[in-house]
Each structure stands twice: as C-alpha cells, then as structure tokens.
Amino acid sequence: MGYVTAVPHPRSEAAGPARAGRLSLAVALLSGALGAAVALLATRQRWAEGTATVAGGAFPLTAKGSDVTGVPAALAIVGLAALVAVFAVRKAGRLLVAGVLALSGAGIVAAALIGAGDSSALDEEAAKASGDTSATVAALSHTAWPYVAVVGGALILLAGLLALRYGRLWPAMSGRYERDGAPRVRRKPVVVDPDRPEEIWKALDRGEDPTGA
DSSP: OOOOOOOOOHHHHHHHHHHHHHHHHHHHHHHHHHHHHHHHHHHTSEEEEEEEEETTEEEEEEEEHHHHOSHHHHHHHHHHHHHHHGGGOOHHHHHHHHHHHHHHHHHHHHHHHHHTTOOHHHHHHHHHHHSOTTOOOEEEEEOSHHHHHHHHHHHHHHHHHHHHHHGGGSOOOOTTBOTTSOBOOOOOOOOOOTTSHHHHHHHHHTTOOTTOO
16 A cells, blocks of 8 residues: 655745745844834933032932943944845845844943943043042942843844844845835837828828838
C-alpha cells in the first residue's frame, strides 16, 4: 500500500514570510513612533532636583532632561527620520538606515541611564545661585523620567532590530507613483488614419499630397 505525500501549495509557502513581514512592519512602525514620542516627552520633564546654599538659606533647584543632556532628544529625531527613510531605500541602503535606527535607540538608552545619576546641570545652577563657582548642589534627588526615556529608546531599538531582520520583506516607495500617491497613467499614442477626410484636409493645408503620388 503506497503513501501519498502532500505537497504544500506555493501560496501557502509564501504566506508565512508575507505574514511575518506585515506583522513586523506594524510593530516597528508603532514602536518606533511611540518610542520617539516618549523620549521627546521625557526630555522635557524634570529629571533632578536639589538645593543650593545662599545667603537667605536653601534655594531649590530643578533640572529638566534637556538641561542634563541633549542626546536623547536629538537621537529621537534621528530615529524618527530613519524610520521614515527605511521605506525610501532598498537592499543595502535599507540595512544601513535600519542600523542607524537601532543605534539611535541604543544611544538614547545609554544617554538616559548616564543622565539618571548626573548632577552637573544642578551643580551649574547652584554655582549661579550662590555666586560661588565651586558650589555644588545639596540634597540631590532624581525622578523616574530618565527611565521613561530609557523605555522610549528601547522601543526605537526594537524598531531598528525588526528593520534589520525583516526589512527585506517590507514594501518600498515606488517611482511609478506621483507625489500625491496616485499612479501615473501612461497615455497610449494616438493612431492617425491618413484616409480620414479631416486628415486629408490637414495634409492639403500643409501643402502635402495626401495621395502620396
């Protein structure tokens, strides 16, 4: 008794990579855009606070994320631009842009973690408030916002890793489309019948012999 081996249909074999491409694309777009927004929001919040000793007593000081370090905000913008540029390039160019996207996320994570324990911004504020260049901040404490920026960077990093792994399955912008997204319509050449009466009159107006004699 023989056995019948089932041969998978070509469409079913192609469905797996296509589904993985669509899913990875959706996750990358969501995580990249959300990560950039979270990182930018976090840099505008208060990261550290403390006090400076002045003549009148203790003077409260605060520092936003952008005061501590400008790296996360800058890399968030770079990552967002790279996320869009992924669809404008192909092959090696796409891998390069995906690498930039991943490195942007990794850079945000590193900068935010370093900034979480940095006191230099408040030390500068303490020196200005007290008029003593050697003054430093006292009662220093940090908020959770640097770690929110870390989460944003991790999301951008995830988008970059997905682009590196599945980017070859993603669609790319095509030159066949106009700027408004509408496909270009190719006009077919008009075939002129020389025996039509109007064409004969046009030939006579041009001084040509329509009979070809």
